[in-house]
Amino acid sequence: MTKKWWHGKVAYQIYPKSFNDTTGSGIGDLKGITQKLDYLKELGIDIIWISPCYCTPFADQGYDISDYYNIDPVFGNMDDMDELLAEAKKRDMYILMDLVVNHCSDEHEWFKKAMANPDGEYGKYFYIEEGKDGKEPNNWRSYFGGSAWEKIPGTDKYYLHLFHKKQPDLNWENEKVRKEIYKMINWWFDKGLAGFRIDAIINIKKALPIIDYCYTPDREDGFVQPQKMLKDAVGVGEFLTELKNETFAKHDAFTVGEVFDEREEDIPLFIGENGYFSSMFDFNETIFGKSKNGWYDCSPITPDDYKRCCFETQQRVGDIGMISTIIENHDEPRGVSHYIPSEDLSETAKKFLGTMQFMLRGLPFIYQGQEIGMENVNFTSMDQIDxxxxxxxxxxxxxxxxxxxxxxxxxxxxxxDNSRTPFQWDTSENAGFSTGKPWLMVSPDYKRINVASQINDPDSLLSYYKKLTALRKNPEYAETVVYGKTVPYLPEVERLMAFKRVGDNQTLLVLGNFQTKPQIVKLPSKCKKVVLNNVKNVEFVSDTEIKLEGYQALVIEI
Structure with a gap:
């Protein structure tokens, strides 16, 4: 693998609406991010991905963009963005923004012009089709429920929105659209952006012709999930190659794709030596147990399921490229609540989960609040859900x-919303997030879980995450941690997550006891050195046997 500038880094995702509010509006802002750069630097963060802060009507929390060239006033203005970029550069930190170009907002200038004249130039910026027998052009379902088609008032025409009806899909088949998108991306690079997280990108290629493309319904509502269509869509690689060549490659940018349902043979195309993107997220664990029927039918993930999912990704990717690892993000519940059985949840278990993420091969992304162990919220009513x-x-x-x-x-x-509640900085009102009323409820557990109570405690989860980021950058181990092969160890042992990281001249063994009950583990060879441990003691039963406490996570050199 050709070494890249970003390989040994640690990344952090910020959901700006909920991170830090400096104005009392109840909504986080860009100045709030700048204000916390030193906190992030001390945590060991190099790359910061900021979820959308462009102009938006917030139909889907900023993923509906009405102006790609401006900052929404609730977050500040372009001067604030320029200040953030400059302050990050001073600290050798890199800023990523979200690239949301499968769709825009229905309040974008392009769509307004398309609605004024659906048969005109801007109508071709979107997917606009005649209805069929007085109904939608076909029976595709939106990801957010209901038809993926919305009728244009006063006509028999419909526009396509695979997401919210206020998020019309952009027509990537139109070269003018692609050129406009590339122009915008390069404009941001010229401002000093280091790269992008790329949203919902597989959706840009549709199976055509749309008008005749239908499936048998998969639910009582008569619609069919869009994933079926995407499996038949051919040619997305042509768009992604052009996107890369016209933008990313010119700036040595770091890009990480939100890619679902990729075929194994396509991984080299996405993140190989000349892949479309630098990296893509590992969603193998997050999609486990999901049901086409809906969330109510999902199956919970067990500790052994989690282990198997992680190892599957490591095996599939191998030396092809570098995956990006997560345990949570803005679209998922809190990882510690999702992957650790509720009766087992503890500081030790949280450290265990962080260790497993960081020690797998890949670029680790921390989601805001993960480093202090923020948990799912005990919502009591749908009225609390946004x-x-x-x-x-x-x-x-x-x-x-x-x-x-x-x-x-x-x-x-x-x-x-479990991951979108305001960040918990301290025990003051609103968890120190805002002096005003927060846009979304603060989790009631903020007095128990917050930065202030952990930042000076050497045994806290926050301090432990600092050890994890430091280990990744420690010259003694960095080569093995960043580039070493992942080799599962004793995968058949239940509730044990163990693997080797094998470098050219060094082998690290990662051991994790995924349960509260202690267990004895046989070592493949003698321990040379304990590198990292999430509990106080290491109990060697013999030279080649070790007793792991409940949720003990251990990194040793063998």
Whole structure:
């Protein structure tokens, strides 16, 4: 693998609306991010991905962009962005923004012009089709529920929106659209951006012709999930190659793709030596147990499922490229609540999960609050939920026959709002996030879980995450941690997550006891040195046997 500037780094995702509010508006802002750069630097962060802060009507929390060239006033202005870029550069930190170009907002200038004249030039910027027998052009379902088509008032025409109806899909088949997008991307690079996280990118290629493309319904609503169409869409690689050549490659940018449902043979195309992107996220764990019927039908992930999912990705990717590892993001519940059985949740277990993420081969992304162990929120009513996905899934559960209480219990544990509640800085009002009323409720556990209570405690989770980032950059181990092969060890042993990281001249063994009950593990060879440990003691039963406490995570050199 050709070494790149970003390989040994640690990345951090910020959801700006919930990170740090400096104005008292109840919404986080760009100045709030700049204010916390030193906190992030001390944590060991190099790359910061900021979820959308462009102009938006917030139909989907900023993923509906009305102006790609401006900052939404709730977050500040372009001077604030320029200041953030400059201050990050002073600290040798790199800023990524979200690249959301499968769709824009229905309040974007292009779409307004398209609606004024659907048959005109800007109508071709989108997918606009005649209805069929007085109904939608076909039966594709939106990711957010209901038809993926919205009727244009006063006509028999419909526009396509695979997401919210206020997120019309851009027509990538139109060269003018692609050129406009490339122009915008390069404009941001010229401002000093280091790269992008690329949103929902596989969706840019549709199976055509749209008008005749239908499937048998997969739910009672008569619609079919868009993933089926995407599997038949051919040619997305041509768009992605052009995108890379016209933008990313010219700037030595770091790009990480949100890629679902990729075929194994396509991994080299996405993140190989000359791949479309620098990296892509490992979603193997996050999609486990998901059901086409809806969240109410999801199967919980067990410790051994989690281990198997992680090892599958490591094997599939191998030496092809570098994956980006996560345990949570803005679209998922909190990782510690999702992957650790509720009865086992503890500081030790949280350290265990962080160790497993960081020691797998890949670029680790920390999501805001992960480093202090923020947990799922005990929502008590749908009135506390803002997320449109959760609201849709609640309706799906009701339509499937669940009672309101059952439906609420089913969806709240998967709600995206679990990860979107305000960041918990201290024990003051609103967890130190804002002096005003926060846009989304603060989790009631903020007095127990916050930065202030952990920052000076050497045994805290926050201090432990600093050890994890430091290990990745320690010259003694960096080559093995960043580039070493991942070799599963004793994968057949239940509730044990163990693997070797094998470098040219060094082997590290990672051991994790994925349960509260202690277990004795046989070592492949003698321990030369204990590199990292999430509990106080290491108990060697013999030269080649070790007793792991509940949720003990250990990194040793052998």
């Amino acid at each position: 997320d449109i996905s959760t609201r849709d899934q609640y309706k799906v559960a009701i339509n499937a026959g669940l009672s309101p209480d059952e439906a609420f219990a089913a969806v709240k544990k998967y709600s995206r």
